[in-house]
Amino acid sequence: MKRKKGGEGGASWMDTYGDMVTLLLCFFVLLYSMSTLDQQKWQQVVQSFNPDAIEEMMQASGNNGPNANTDKPGGSPAAQATTQEQVDAMLEQLYEQLTSYTQAQGTEENISVTKGDGYVFLSFNEAVFFDGDSYILRQDGQEVLNEVSAMLDKAAGGIDEIKVLGHTAQSNPQMPNNPSLDRFLASNRATVVLVYLQEHSSLDPARLISVGYGQWRPVASNDSPEGLAKNRRVELIVTGLDVENAMGDSIAHYYTKRDGGPAKEDASALEDAPTSTASEADSSAKPS
Incomplete structure (x- = not known):
C-alpha cells in the first residue's frame, strides 16, 4: 500500500516547538526575577556567608553607601561646588x-539683624x-517668614546650617518656671x-x-x-x-563624629555666647 504524503509528523513538530517557546518564556521570567532581587535581602544573604563582604565591595567601588555623595564627610555638593568667596558674598x-x-517695614524694634564672621544672626521679639x-x-x-524664606532661598547654596532658637521669659522673680512648661513652650515655638x-x-x-532654651538665656531684665x-x-x-x-x-561633621572621628577644631559656639550675667536673670513659675 502506498504511504500517504504529508504524514502525521506535523503535530509532533508543533508540540516540540511549543515546548521550546514555553521553556524560553520560563527562562526569561527567571532572569527578570533575579534582576529585581531586593538589594537588602541580597546583602543579608551575602553577609550571612561573609560579614565583611558588603563593606569590602563598597570600598572597592569607591562607594560608602546609598547617600555617600551627600551624607558622608566631604560629600556635600554645596561644599564641592561653591568657593569661599561665593559663600561670603551670599x-x-x-x-x-x-x-x-x-x-x-519699620520693624527694627521687633526684629534685629547682626552679622559676624561666617554667620548672620536674626532675633524676633x-x-x-x-x-x-x-x-x-x-x-x-507667617507673612514675615515668607519674606525671610525667600531671602534664605537665594543664599541656600552657601548655607551650612540654620539654627532656630526658642526662648521664654518669666514674670515671677521669686520662682523659676516649671521646667516642663518652660522647655516645651520654647522648643515648640522654635x-x-x-x-x-x-x-x-x-x-x-x-x-x-531647632533648639529650646526656655528662660535660661535672657537678653534683658524681666522687670x-x-x-x-x-x-x-x-x-x-x-x-x-x-x-x-x-x-x-555640619553634615560632614556629624557623620565624622558619629563614626568616632575628631571633633571640629574651630567649632563655633555662637548660640552659647553669654548675653547677660546670672544676676540679670529673673525667675518665675510660669513661662510666657
Missing part, C-alpha cells in the same frame, strides 16, 4: 536684604510670631518656625535645627514689659559653609 547679600527689609503662652504662629508672623521654613523654602531639611518682650523671642543663626575647612560642613 551671606553679605543676605544680611543686606534682611537689614533693608526691617528698615523698610514675641510680638512677631506668637501670642503669650502660645506656640501657634500668627498670620502676620519647631513651629522651623517647620514653616522647611515647608515654604527650598532649604535642605538636613541643615535645619519691665519691654524686657519681657525681648526675652520672649525666637532667633535664627544662619551659618555659612567653611569651604576651606574639611570639617566646615
Whole structure:
C-alpha cells in the first residue's frame, strides 16, 4: 500500500516547538526575577556567608553607601561646588536684604539683624510670631517668614546650617518656671518656625535645627514689659559653609563624629555666647 504524503509528523513538530517557546518564556521570567532581587535581602544573604563582604565591595567601588555623595564627610555638593568667596558674598547679600527689609517695614524694634564672621544672626521679639503662652504662629508672623524664606532661598547654596532658637521669659522673680512648661513652650515655638521654613523654602531639611532654651538665656531684665518682650523671642543663626575647612560642613561633621572621628577644631559656639550675667536673670513659675 502506498504511504500517504504529508504524514502525521506535523503535530509532533508543533508540540516540540511549543515546548521550546514555553521553556524560553520560563527562562526569561527567571532572569527578570533575579534582576529585581531586593538589594537588602541580597546583602543579608551575602553577609550571612561573609560579614565583611558588603563593606569590602563598597570600598572597592569607591562607594560608602546609598547617600555617600551627600551624607558622608566631604560629600556635600554645596561644599564641592561653591568657593569661599561665593559663600561670603551670599551671606553679605543676605544680611543686606534682611537689614533693608526691617528698615523698610519699620520693624527694627521687633526684629534685629547682626552679622559676624561666617554667620548672620536674626532675633524676633514675641510680638512677631506668637501670642503669650502660645506656640501657634500668627498670620502676620507667617507673612514675615515668607519674606525671610525667600531671602534664605537665594543664599541656600552657601548655607551650612540654620539654627532656630526658642526662648521664654518669666514674670515671677521669686520662682523659676516649671521646667516642663518652660522647655516645651520654647522648643515648640522654635519647631513651629522651623517647620514653616522647611515647608515654604527650598532649604535642605538636613541643615535645619531647632533648639529650646526656655528662660535660661535672657537678653534683658524681666522687670519691665519691654524686657519681657525681648526675652520672649525666637532667633535664627544662619551659618555659612567653611569651604576651606574639611570639617566646615555640619553634615560632614556629624557623620565624622558619629563614626568616632575628631571633633571640629574651630567649632563655633555662637548660640552659647553669654548675653547677660546670672544676676540679670529673673525667675518665675510660669513661662510666657
